[in-house]
Amino acid sequence: MVTCLSTSTSLRLFSPEFESPTPRHVQESRRPSPPARTLLPALTQLSFQGVSEYLEDLVARIDAPLFYLRIKFFDQLIFDNPQVAQYISRTPTLYVRDEVHVSFSDSRVGVALPRPPWTHPVEGLILRTPCKQSGLPLPSLTRLCRSSLLLRVISSLEQLYIRENKQLQLHWQDYIERSQSLELLHPFTAMKDLYLSREFAPPIAAALQEDLSREPLGFIAARQLSYHPIAVSLWSRIGDESVFGAL
Numbered sequence: 001m002v003t004c005l006s007t008s009t010s011l012r013l014f015s016p017e018f019e020s021p022t023p024r025h026v027q028e029s030r031r032p033s034p035p036a037r038t039l040l041p042a043l044t045q046l047s048f049q050g051v052s053e054y055l056e057d058l059v060a061r062i063d064a065p066l067f068y069l070r071i072k073f074f075d076q077l078i079f080d081n082p083q084v085a086q087y088i089s090r091t092p093t094l095y096v097r098d099e100v101h102v103s104f105s106d107s108r109v110g111v112a113l114p115r116p117p118w119t120h121p122v123e124g125l126i127l128r129t130p131c132k133q134s135g136l137p138l139p140s141l142t143r144l145c146r147s148s149l150l151l152r153v154i155s156s157l158e159q160l161y162i163r164e165n166k167q168l169q170l171h172w173q174d175y176i177e178r179s180q181s182l183e184l185l186h187p188f189t190a191m192k193d194l195y196l197s198r199e200f201a202p203p204i205a206a207a208l209q210e211d212l213s214r215e216p217l218g219f220i221a222a223r224q225l226s227y228h229p230i231a232v233s234l235w236s237r238i239g240d241e242s243v244f245g246a247l
Contacts, residue, residue, distance in 0.1 A: 002061045006038045014043060016058075018050035021074045040064040050074065052081050052149075059087040067093045067115065073129040079147030089152055094125045099159035100188070102145070104137035109144060113153065138180045145187045155189045162204070163197035181207040182219050194232045201234055208232070 005011060043064035048055050049072040060083040069088070073079075088094060095113035103110045110128040127150070131140040145154060162184070181204045185191070196204055211218035223229060 002038050002058070005040060005062075008040075010042050011040060012042050013045040013047075014040075015047040016050065017048070018054070018074075021051050037061055037063045044068065046070070048072065052079065052084070056081050056083045059083050065093060066091055068124065069094055070126045071128070073127075079144060079149045081147070081149045085148050085150070085152055088125060088149075095153065098157055099161065100154050100157045101161040101163075102141060102184075103163050104131070104141050105164065106137065107131060109137055109141040111141075111144060111150060111154075113157075138184055142180070142184045142187075145184065151187055154187060157188065158190050158192045159195070160185070160188050160191050160193070161195045162200055164199045182211055185219065191230060192228075194230050196232065196234060198234060205232075 005014070038061060040062055041064075043062075044066055045068040046064070046066055047068075047070040048058070052073050055071065069091075071084075094115075096115055097113070099114070101112040101114060103112075108128055108130050110126065112127075113125040115124040127144070129140070129144060131137045144150065185194070208220055211220050214221070220230065
């Protein structure tokens with residue numbers, strides 16, 4: 001497929017989508033990707049839906065000046081995607097703002113690294129994956145943020161926005177522990193500003209208050225003592241709804 005694409009020097013948008021996960025016997029028959037990569041000079045938008053292993057093989061074979069990468073994985077618990085992680089790291093046009101947005105609902109979790117607001121609202125890196133554990137979205141979101149796929153990028157960003165999807169059921173707080181809220185924050189080691197949607201503010205505030213009183217020192221207190229405090233603010237979603245709408 002990449003060989004065929006290499007002849008399309010004017011290709012700007014590529015959107016491969018699969019309707020179901022690849023059978024295991026097909027995955028096991030795959031061979032390592034060749035070191036040489038094909039340059040697709042006009043390709044600026046890539047939208048992928050499928051299993052992460054297939055995307056691994058694809059990005060290992062191409063170079064393209066993307067400003068929009070949208071990934072929709074089928075449900076999976078492990079995100080070990082070094083080729084995709086390397087591609088994101090070497091493509092700075094995907095994220096030129098120092099912020100990351102995360103969103104979750106009963107059925108899916110998502111992470112977005114948006115571009116400046118004066119560009120098209122869907123530009124940037126958008127990653128989404130289903131969450132089959134109804135009422136338990138935070139562990140899935142935490143696994144995604146801790147994965148090699150995103151950790152290298154998000155650990156250097158200073159602004160974190162967290163919100164619930166409007167479709168999220170109101171009873172999700174009954175199914176998680178407060179510590180799970182703080183576990184979501186740990187991968188964001190350079191974070192200085194934390195913006196919370198109004199719905200998510202009460203449980204995270206309770207978790208932060210509990211964390212401050214812990215012995216030994218908890219997450220927030222340790223950051224304050226190391227001169228890396230966090231400013232927490234309520235976040236009005238006006239103007240940012242388009243980013244999460246794409247998730």
